[in-house]
Amino acid sequence: MLQIKCPKFFLVIVAVLGVSSSLVANAETVSEENLHMPKWLIVHAGMVLPVPGKPPRRNATIVVRDGRIVEIRDGQIDATQIVTDASSADVETLQLLDKFVLPGLMDMHVHLSFEFGVDGQQNHGASEEYAREHRSSMDDVYNFVTAQDNARKTLMAGYTTVRNVGSDGWHIFALRDAINDGNIVGPRILTSGYTIHAGADSGPGACTGVESCRRAVRAQIDMGADLIKVYGTCSGSKPCGYETAPAVFLEDELRAIIETAATRELKVAVHAHGTAAINLVASLGVASIEHGSFNDAESRRIMKKNSVYLVPTLSVHDNIKKDIVGAKEPMLGIMQNFRDKHGPGMLAAHKAGVKIASGSDAGVSQHGNNAHELEYYVEYGLTAEEAIVAATVNAADLIGMGDELGTLEPGKYADLIAVDENPLENISALMDVAVVVKGGQIVKAPK
Helix, strand or coil: CCCCCCHHHHHHHHHHHHHHHHHHHHCCCCCCCCCCCCCEEEEEEEEECCCECECCEEEEEEEEECCEEEEEEECCCCHHHHCCCCCCCCEEEEEEEEEEEEECEEEEEECCCCCCCCCCCCHHHCCHHHHHHHHHHHHHHHHHHHHHHHHHHHHHCCEEEEEECCCCCCHHHHHHHHHHCCCCCCCEEEECCCCEEECCCCCCCEECCHHHHHHHHHHHHHHCCCEEEEECCCCCCCHHHCCCCCCCCCHHHHHHHHHHHHCCCCEEEEEECCHHHHHHHHCCCCCEEEECCCCCHHHHHHHHHCCCEEECCHHHHHHHHHHHHHCCCCHHHHHHHHHHHHHHHHHHHHHCCCCECCCCCECCECCCCCCHHHHHHHHCCCCHHHHHHHCCHHHHHHCCCCCCCCCCCCCCECCEEEECCCCCCCHHHHHCEEEEEECCEEEECCC
């Protein structure tokens, strides 16, 4: 049974689960038959990339038992040669001889309950008086439905694991747990709760001073956060998000946040655009810099030294390209500077030895379009292979799950996708995923 710590939210989420399950049932690529997880899954692949960063293999058979990979054999091995009691065992075979198979992709920066440009948090048909009294519960339920639909889009796009870095309320924890329990279709979710931000009295997640920031982090721990997300600078959509802007937290506050997260072994992801903030938080032991728009040579030196990942989120440039047309100063200059330096900064960081983990900022960018981020990496100078590594091996390492995810190797979860073309030759092939298997469960079957 799904358990929620907030009683009021629990009363309404039961109804939402009933509604959202119908959304899943009506999805074109998801059905009860698709959702069946066989005890044995035999995948015949024309081409397979077991470990991104190493050469692919032709004509191979991937053997999966109880959701985990057992082995990969050369050739097309019949199930009867693998499972001796195949007549009675639960065995299913996927024929993907005309496909390229690789590990499920991972997005390290999504906001599943956000819809860029959609104002969805407005009463939802309730009276003004009722809405004022119940706004928090109403928004949480509405956000659950939004997030559930976006989770499905994300999984169907081939992304089997995501890091949700910032959502308001309880809905994202409910969604994470419902997916883990098998009640709802979606990617594996690791989530922060409210984003920790500098503020004397600006709602949940706000903190000022060491003790306040410790309390804010512990509140997210109590909610069940898998990681802590922090605003180290202003948003890039605000005038205070410029290149030379200072960090919005003081060093002792940031230390308090990071040290408190460490009491529960939680990693910290920091939103940072300006150079000063990037350099400060990278020196303090965070796991990742989100955006990192204006990293410089010193930033790269510190990040490499401290094994800090860069999660670039270049997909936001789709929005900047549209918004810059009508922009006025000071935002016009700030947006142009983003366009000029963000992508080249990502490439410079990569060349300097900073590890890149793919993150699309879906919710600000388009849900289900996550692989467009990888197209940007290639556009700015990474090879297709390096882009795929960023969305598999590196992403798994960032979340501390390299022994479970990121490659197709014995003992790991059977998260795999199939595409029609070789993405090592054309990264855009990942924009049209034909087959998705998550933990041995076929969630998108070949047509």
